[in-house]
Amino acid sequence: MHACLKLEEILREIFSQADYKSLTIFARTCRLFYEPALNAIYSDLLSIEPLIKRLPEDLWSASSGGLVIRRPLRIQDWEAFAGYSRRVRSLRLRWFASDVQLYRAISSPPDSSFLLPNLRAFTWHCLSNRSAGLDTMIAFMRLLLNHNLAEAQLTVSEYALTAFSDLGCTSLRKLVIQSPNAPISANVTEEVICSHSALKSLACGEITVRALHHLSQFPSLSRLTIGLGDDVPSALTFARSPFRKLRYLTINSKSIDPCLSMLKATNWNIRCFHHRMDVAYDPAGRGVLLELLPLQLSHESLKCISLFSDATPRLDDDPITNPLLLNPLFRFKHLRILELSGSIIPALDNTGLLKLAEAWPQLQVLIFQQKAGRYHVPRMDLTGLVLFLEHCPDLYQLTLSVNAIIDTKAPPVPPVSTGSTNNTRITSIDFCNSPISKAAEVAAFLSAITPNLQKTSSWTGAVMPDSGGTVQEYRRRWDSVAEMVPVFAAVRKQEREACIMRTQAKRHVGRK
Template sequence: MHHALEIDEIVQCICGQIAQAGPSEFRLGVRTEQYPNRCGDLFHLAQTCRTFLDPALDSLWSFQGTLLHLLRTMLPDLWYIMEISSDEHSDASSDDGSWTEDDTWEISFRRTPRASDWDWFTFYAHRLRITRFVIINKHSDVRSETSFVYDILATKFPHGTIFPRLGALDWSFKDPQLFHHIHLFLSPKIKRLHIQSDHIAHFTILETLSSQLPGLKNVTVGGVHPDSYASPFVCALDGLETLVIWNLDLTAFDHLSRLPRLRYLWVMSNTPRRLPPRPKDVPCFPALRVFECESIEATPNLLGQTGGSLVEFYLSSRGWATCPTKQILQELYTALASSCTHSLLGKITVEQAWDAHPIMTTQLDLYVVSGDDLKRLFCFRNIVHVWLAHCIAVDLDDAVALEMARAWPRIEVLALPCDNTHRMAPRMTLEGVYAFAQHCPVLRRLSVLFDATAVPKFKLASGETTRRRGSQDTLARFEVAYSPIGTKKMECRRVATFLRSIFPALHCVEPTKPDSTTGAHALAMHGKAWMKVAAELA
């Protein structure tokens, strides 16, 4: 044996690389057709010699998504596994032990275990370390253990917590009778905790968890609740680095603003509009880098307290009662420009579900965002990702497009998608599209509405090539929505020639798909024309 294999770190690295070679399903213990032998590789490596035994078994058992494999290390007369399918039930306890990601089943015990029955179970359970143990019972077709299994573990397992080295726990049970069994899986080494439940009573358990999990850094608390039941739990955590939560009260939000290492915060519902006043020398969210929220009314005020060090900002429309007007978005963009450090902010995302908030035709002017409104964001010179999905569209013209392209030279993704329910006649033309080829050399995805019915004609200087004139080599995907275009073959060919000359790497052009809305026929004709353009570029 090579002397390098006598170094534990090298052996652990080898085993870790084998474990990471497969997809996430393998790391959860699922055998797939594409990666059928990954688990077998570690199994055979563990049998090679004592040098590889423990590291290989640690890697093999690190990622588990069920108790099935651990229960199968016990005597077969202890348990049975009932395989469930849509039309039949079959006893799978005599199978070869393998299963795929499409299998569904239930586990239960045949008899009460004795103390000696837990030896191999404990031997392997100790190997789950900083991993995710996923326990899900959301739907009838998902693998699950019966409540009796957890009752047995709670009363008969001799060593307290099942996984003493567990570093991450995903607990997503919907069954209220099983939720209290979360204590079986708690380990003082847990740093990442994900809890999902819609039962209000479950959140009383959270208050007791903070003392049992002193090392928590990453927390996700999911579930729809009218009040901030998780706020007392959050207030007891001082080492948080990331937090995803449904809603918070003012006390919890104020506590988070004082944490020195909190870098990611996603509040999925109600958010306090303003924090209590504090001394100027006390920083507010000193380490926050990513802020996601779903309350557009509260966001402008909060950005004044959270935005100083932000690198990424996300605003989702999920749960919005009404579509935000142009005035509300103007306030949002003004708050971003005045609160965030211009050299730091790199991503801005505003998502809007168009079909959730119908708008009257007579009210369109209240919702159409103009190019001048977006000029508030041109101060972010280092921005790389802008995704602004407004209720209708952004009304750009060629002059604003040129200013935008010059303001964001490092932009990689620029998406200004539009709703086809109220189709707006675009003022930007292919001249505006050309501006992005001139001034955005790393742009790789573009989604914008423009008028392609007229193709610009550029006069080449003596010896000048189209490529030298202003093309870029990274744009591969262009989402053109319902951009007007001539439907004749020659007109489509001219547009394709123009786009190829300024975007030589472009190979994917995506128009809006026709639906049942008014004018669907015209939309379908535009779509067919753009498909001709795509065929020319292929």
Template sequence: MHVVLRTAELRDLIFYFVFETALDEKEKASAAALARTCRDFMEPALRVLWATHWSFDAFVQLLPEDKITRAVMGAKLIGILTTDDLARVRYYGAFVREFILNYHDAGLSPHNLTQIMIALDGHALFPNLRSFGYCHRGVGYKDYFAPCLPALISRTVTEVYFDLNRPFPDENLALEMSILFSLKTKNKVSTLHLDVVENVPSNYAELLEGWTSLRHLRLYLCCSRVAPALVAVSALQGLRTLTLDANSEVALECPPMGPANDSLQQLVIRKHLDDDFAADVIAILHPKALTSLHVDAKLAPEAIRLLAVRMSTCCAPHMLKYIILGNRDNPPKEGDRVVLQDILPLLSFTGLVSVSIHVFDIRFDDADITRLAAAWPRLRTLSLCGASKMTPACTLASLLSLARGCPDLEELSLALDATEPPSDATNTPQPADQPHAPARGRPPYRLRKLDVMRSPICSEPEHVASFLTRYFPFLRPLGVKAGLDEEKDEESVPWGEYQRQVRWRMVRRLMPTFLEARKTGIYGIGVDRG
């Protein structure tokens, strides 16, 4: 092969185009053909082809035909395997980087897998394995693979995913726990996903305590007593990211204030129930170095208020950059109103660059928005969304407050009352030499995306279009959203809502005209609204 074709960059480019389609069974032939093309392509191609497996099917096919029998329920081994029988298995097994063992379709029974391990005579089946996933099957089932795991998980594994699959209350998970304890001491596991279940709640704290190699941890909280495990997590000074999925009743009664954690940077909390769980987690973890917090839950104002207080106590004000409270795609269908007082402690986090609060009803007026802009001058993204249909309290003047207080703001989601243009928009003269500038001596504001949701608008949309293009020259029609139902016709929506949508569509239609006029300095007499 020509020396140019041997460069890693060119090989990576070729693999990218080939293996993007290799997920389709019909296209795998192209990838396999590439592996056979020449010696230089063979091993790099095999590393991609064999990188991830969900069953042992491919390896069973590498065994001699006289050593396997095939049936509807899967393959079975016949006789005793020798080292030569496993030569091809060992060769291709060296390319496997990720293996997910799922009892639903393992392609081999635990008994037959044990036979293979014995024949390997101490050699690892996947000597270069990096990521291992295990989906638990109840103890005593014929496809219970846990006894095979110590031999299957090589020392090279650094990512472990243990799905205990909600075991029966009387199941003894001692073997699974012993395997995890072994991984803690023998492997340098940096990523761990683990179910915390009722069967062995007291052992989780001991397991997690002192696991110094962990950098990324995700816990699926399937039992009520998880506080000891979280206290152990708070002491992991090397941990960078933590995700807690709590889809059941989880009680953290009188949570102890844990030791200050100086390494945890990203925290994600997912919980369906509305309570003080997120605030209690903050109290236990005491994440001083936290830079990102995402609470995916239907939060009431009381829960938000307590969370804000705990964060101001436990997190360093200059470190926090990102906050997401709630889920915009799944907002609460009822609840009390969130006001500025509920998030007041968060105003001390002056380094925030992205804030999203999604609740049932949120009501900030122009003065509140001005205060937010002054407290968070580094904001690039702000999203304040409520599911309530109440008329917004803030107006277009809030856009100017945010733009002036947060010069880097590029994305904004905020319901506002656009029935009247702000006085600033009509009183501030536009510099003749800088038709794009919002004010003399200032660069144009950077806003590129604006979502006003179902905001009301005045009967003269050209005023709104003029205002937006005057102060936000980087904002384009496609960057403006206003809850427009493009596929619905006039008969399918109430008349008032239909008129609102028509006016916001007119705003988007008029924006290019105003932008061009401000760019050239030529203003036409009258604007075509048709």
């Protein structure tokens, strides 16, 4: 056996890529593989049942409602349980009333070290409110969640979140709180936040202003996703040196004002800024936000801007805004990701797209996607893509509407493939609400600038074209483009290789 396979770090990496069947084979292959393979098998569990099934068969039985414990666990049962539970690093639990008896049976270990002593990540799904037996599960979790727990992801009801807060997991570094059925009171969320000052990452719903002040002084907080209500004061202020370590900020709000208040409260040295506005349709407010960003955010450190508006405009509202509103963002010279999606989108033509490319030559991701409102024929065409890719060689993700209606009298000529126009990183493009007439001509053009394009998507939102074609026709044509681009690209490659061979042959003949 090679000496490298005797290193635990290498075996751990190998086994982390293997499936369950392969791991069981590894565990039976040799003694050297036994422990690392078992560690990989039990490192991430979807429930507690796999540990119970390692116990003697006279202790448990399977039924349609789950496992049934037949007798109390003896010391030898607990020792066998601990032999596997110590390997668990991540556990996911869902609340089922049928599991109450199972939790009750394993809630009396000889010592707390018998229950997953190395657990680091915990996921809990519980949307119940005071169900019979839920207290039994929470009592089990109190034993389970030790002081070494680092991550918790909670999809819970308000009652369940309150119960989790009382467990005292003060060691948490990452916390995610979700409540899909009903919003959790900001006051309840505040209680949870204030008891976890060691957090490095937090994602939750709406919080109080008081909780926001607490977060501003968390010494290690680097990632923050929060919801802000309309009660945020316009003259919001923080204590000295707020959010010192924060690098990733996401704000969700119903209107633009809470976001503006928070940004004005201090200067932000962050890498990524995201804002989602769910209710208010406010193009003017979006313009104010774009002007404020370069005043409050570091020009050197900011790499990503993502702005999303989910509000549906009225029939008389125009979702297309003046592209000049983007000009303040040109001060962020190191921008790599820009996303503007939803119901407020700037109307860019080829010239405007070129200005974006010249301002952000390091751009890697560009997303301009209208998802609601009246349809407007895109002002950009295929020629604009050539200019854009020429100035942004690192681009690998593109979501953009272009006008791909081909003028039969003056069809676009595919550019000569050069290093500056040939982007090999892009394999998929979302063409959003792009009209298209002749799929073959478009595919021939794209094969010269994106030869590795394999997939296209289009017309996935609620925006419908006014005339000139149907959504189904446009989708079918874009699907055909994705099928033809690799063929055209292969032909171009063969032509280049044949040309090179002919040139070399002529030089060889000339030397003779």
